[in-house]
Amino acid sequence: MAIDPLITAAAVPALLAGWTAVRARRITRSFPPEGLFLPTRAGALHLIDSGDGDGRPPVVFLHGASGSALSWRPAFGDRLDGLGRVLLVDRPGHGFSERRAGREAARLDHQADAIVDALDGLGIGKAVVVAHSWAGALACRMALDHADRVAGLCLIAPATHPWPGGVHWYYSVAASPVLGPLFSWTLALPVGEAWMRASIAGVFSPQAVEDDYAEAAGIPLVLRPHQFRANAEDVAGLLPQVEEQSRRYGDISCPVTVISGDADGVVWTHLHSAGLARDIAQTKLIIMPGVGHGPHHADPDRIITEIRALQGSP
Numbered sequence: 001m002a003i004d005p006l007i008t009a010a011a012v013p014a015l016l017a018g019w020t021a022v023r024a025r026r027i028t029r030s031f032p033p034e035g036l037f038l039p040t041r042a043g044a045l046h047l048i049d050s051g052d053g054d055g056r057p058p059v060v061f062l063h064g065a066s067g068s069a070l071s072w073r074p075a076f077g078d079r080l081d082g083l084g085r086v087l088l089v090d091r092p093g094h095g096f097s098e099r100r101a102g103r104e105a106a107r108l109d110h111q112a113d114a115i116v117d118a119l120d121g122l123g124i125g126k127a128v129v130v131a132h133s134w135a136g137a138l139a140c141r142m143a144l145d146h147a148d149r150v151a152g153l154c155l156i157a158p159a160t161h162p163w164p165g166g167v168h169w170y171y172s173v174a175a176s177p178v179l180g181p182l183f184s185w186t187l188a189l190p191v192g193e194a195w196m197r198a199s200i201a202g203v204f205s206p207q208a209v210e211d212d213y214a215e216a217a218g219i220p221l222v223l224r225p226h227q228f229r230a231n232a233e234d235v236a237g238l239l240p241q242v243e244e245q246s247r248r249y250g251d252i253s254c255p256v257t258v259i260s261g262d263a264d265g266v267v268w269t270h271l272h273s274a275g276l277a278r279d280i281a282q283t284k285l286i287i288m289p290g291v292g293h294g295p296h297h298a299d300p301d302r303i304i305t306e307i308r309a310l311q312g313s314p
Contacts, residue, residue, distance in 0.1 A: 016186035023189055024224040031218045033096040035069065035088070040117035042105055043098025047118060048088040051081065056311040057128050057151040058085035060115070064133030064159075065235050068095035070218035071132070074210050075296040079304050083311070087127070089115060091135070093230025095221055103177075105230070106237040108141040108245065116146050126151040128310045133267055133293065134234060136160050137242050140276075143252045144245070152255040152310030156303065157293050159267045161275040162243045167235050174232030184225040184232075192223040204294040206263055249279035257284045257306045261291025261298065 035048035048069050051058075063071040069088035072080070080086050092111055093099030101110055115138075119127060128151050131139035136158020143150045166172070174180050174188065192199075196214055210216065222231055260273040269287065277285040286306070291298045 013182065013186050016190070020185050020189045020225060027220045027224060031070070031221055037096075038118045038121040040092075040114040040121075041101075042092035042110065042114035042117075043100035045092065045098070045114055045118045046090040046096040049085070049122065050088075051083065051085040054084045056084045056313060057126050058087060058124055059083045059307060059311070060087045060089060060119075060127045060129045062089055062091060062115070062129065062131040062135035062138055063094070064131075064135050066219065066222045066231055067132075068218050068221050070095070070216070070221075072296075074213050074216040075294070075300045076304070077300075079300055082304065083307060087122075087124075089118070091115075091138070091234075093234075094227055095218070099226075099230050103233055103237075106233040108138050108241050109145060111138055112141040112145055115142065116149055119149060125149065128152045128154065128307060130154040130156070130307055131158060132156045132296065134159050134238060136272070137238060137245065140249065140252065141245060143254055143256075144248055147253055150254050153252075153257070154303070154307050154310055155256065155258045155273075155276065156296050157260045157264055157267050157269070158258065158272055158276065159238065160242060160249075160272045161246045162239060163268065163271055166239065171232045171235045174229055175236035180229055180232065181225075184228045188225065188228045189223045192228075193220070196220075203266055203292075204297060205265065205292050206290065207292055207294055207298050209294065209297055246275070246279065249276065250281070252280050255282055255284075255310055256280050257286065257310060259286045259288070259295045259303060259306060261288045261293070261295050263290055264293045266293040 033046055035046055037044040037046050061072050069090045090097040092105045092114055099105045126149055129139045136155045137160050139153050143153055173183050258273045258276050260269040277283045288295050296303045
């Protein structure tokens with residue numbers, strides 16, 4: 001007996017959604033939250049708080065797109081212990097942080113305010129903010145809107161300025177109010193797992209990352225439907241925001257260190273990092289020859305040294 005094509009058309013997405021739900025639960029169990037949950041305007045923000053206050057400003061680490069609080073560990077490992085108090089943050093909607101504002105949660109000002117809410121909850125005044133890639137724009141927004149809370153910025157391969165073109169098609173599809181939920185609940189997870197190794201290699205090229213990078217960095221967490229959508233909304237919504245925000249960078253008053261590679265094929269160094277050096281007078285710009293989108297993987301000790309300098313450490 002022939003199977004009705006309409007039944008097949010309905011059954012395949014349903015099967016994929018069911019598989020996605022089961023697989024997403026397994027991923028969540030594989031990477032249980034390790035930190036605190038603090039109330040913020042974005043909902044409960046999850047962060048890993050380690051180290052002791054020793055008179056230096058704490059260091060807040062903000063991950064880029066397709067990441068979480070775990071993203072920093074493969075590069076830095078126990079090097080973070082030398083920074084005193086360290087906060088590894090799951091941005092709103094990522095890792096285990098909530099995202100109650102819906103699509104508005106992709107706004108840089110909203111995420112900056114939520115992080116400051118968390119600092120308030122911990123009784124932290126000023127902090128050094130370290131940010132990679134997408135989060136470079138977020139760190140700059142913190143310095144613009146909350147100058148009294150930012151002791152310095154260490155921006156690693158930051159995305160901060162308008163760029164020609166747009167974003168990869170799947171970000172636009174996943175961020176769509178209509179197609180986004182269907183895509184995120186059917187294709188994103190199985191395709192993402194199949195392409196994960198190649199995608200990671202492409203992001204960090206020409207450097208290679210550790211063989212266990214995906215597991216150590218908790219990358220599968222971003223493939224869960226709600227997190228995949230949040231990530232897509234962040235990426236798809238960044239360009240119009242930096243078009244407006246970049247006009248204000250001259251108002252940033254804290255010390256700024258920008259560290260990028262001249263072989264970055266993901267975020268163009270000549271546009272973003274050089275743009276910050278042009279727009280913010282006190283920027284210290286470090287360009288690593290032959291390095292791609294992961295300067296912290298290529299030379300983690302150099303990054304730690306620069307963060308310590310922003311803390312006022314010798």
